[in-house]
Amino acid sequence: MRTQLWWVNPETFASSPAALGLLSEQERAQHQRFIPPQKRHEYLATRVLVRTVLGRALGVAPQSLQFVNNAWGRPELLPLAPIHFNVSHTDGLVVCLVAPNPEIGVDTERLVRGPELLALAPHVFAPQELSDLNELPACEQAQRAVLLWTLKESYIKARGMGLTLALNGFAFRFDADQVRLEVSPALGDDGARWHFQTQMLGQHCISTAWGGDFAKSEIYCQLTELA
Numbered sequence: 001m002r003t004q005l006w007w008v009n010p011e012t013f014a015s016s017p018a019a020l021g022l023l024s025e026q027e028r029a030q031h032q033r034f035i036p037p038q039k040r041h042e043y044l045a046t047r048v049l050v051r052t053v054l055g056r057a058l059g060v061a062p063q064s065l066q067f068v069n070n071a072w073g074r075p076e077l078l079p080l081a082p083i084h085f086n087v088s089h090t091d092g093l094v095v096c097l098v099a100p101n102p103e104i105g106v107d108t109e110r111l112v113r114g115p116e117l118l119a120l121a122p123h124v125f126a127p128q129e130l131s132d133l134n135e136l137p138a139c140e141q142a143q144r145a146v147l148l149w150t151l152k153e154s155y156i157k158a159r160g161m162g163l164t165l166a167l168n169g170f171a172f173r174f175d176a177d178q179v180r181l182e183v184s185p186a187l188g189d190d191g192a193r194w195h196f197q198t199q200m201l202g203q204h205c206i207s208t209a210w211g212g213d214f215a216k217s218e219i220y221c222q223l224t225e226l227a
């Protein structure tokens, strides 16, 4: 199976009874609990995207899929299948990465968040990342902050352990077009076995992370209609 990166505009299924019909009873109840329409639509689009792409990949009905969270909240298919996924959602975009490898993570952020993330930099970036950031021309720093943020989140999410991973215990370094991960031995990992990719989609930045040495070949798809 090839790695697939899917995305959807959160408003796509906003008032669609067919989309709601794909959700479990528990998910429909959760959907109703969101008061701001924007968050409600984002929740629905996320569930629909995950269920539709996994249902297509496995050749089963999307509404038949069941999920279980790991100890840190990461959802996986139940029963465990040879296919894994990770999702990220933000204003205006929901993305889902699907792959045969369990060590995958994805994160998306709006580019407009650059100045805000730059202000948070001393609290969330590693010392090496901060010094590289400070060496950049001022006009490039906000975009680098978004890039770093999404890369760090993609790695955290691929490890599946949330913020139990110290944010300053690993650092992303940039050599020409390549991005490289340095991990402190305390985190029990080797940065060299990780691969990362970042792309811009409209006003959003998306970073993906995958561990191990399987041959990655990607497909990018937009979900525009139900199965």
Ligand SMILES: CC(C)(COP(=O)(O)OP(=O)(O)OC[C@H]1O[C@@H](n2cnc3c(N)ncnc32)[C@H](O)[C@@H]1OP(=O)(O)O)[C@@H](O)C(=O)NCCC(=O)NCCS
Pocket: 046, 072, 073, 074, 075, 086, 087, 088, 089, 090, 106, 107, 108, 124, 125, 148, 149, 152, 153, 156, 157, 158, 159, 160, 161, 162, 163, 167
């Ligand atoms: C889940 C987490 C890893 C990321 O959350 P986030 O960036 O706010 O949200 P995203 O939209 O990218 O991802 C949320 C999705 O990740 C998945 N997820 C939840 N827990 C996860 C975990 N431990 N590992 C991987 N994925 C997880 C879920 O599918 C969730 O969506 P859902 O609840 O709708 O199913 C969370 O632990 C977190 O808040 N992380 C750190 C925030 C931070 O300070 N980052 C600093 C970066 S420099």
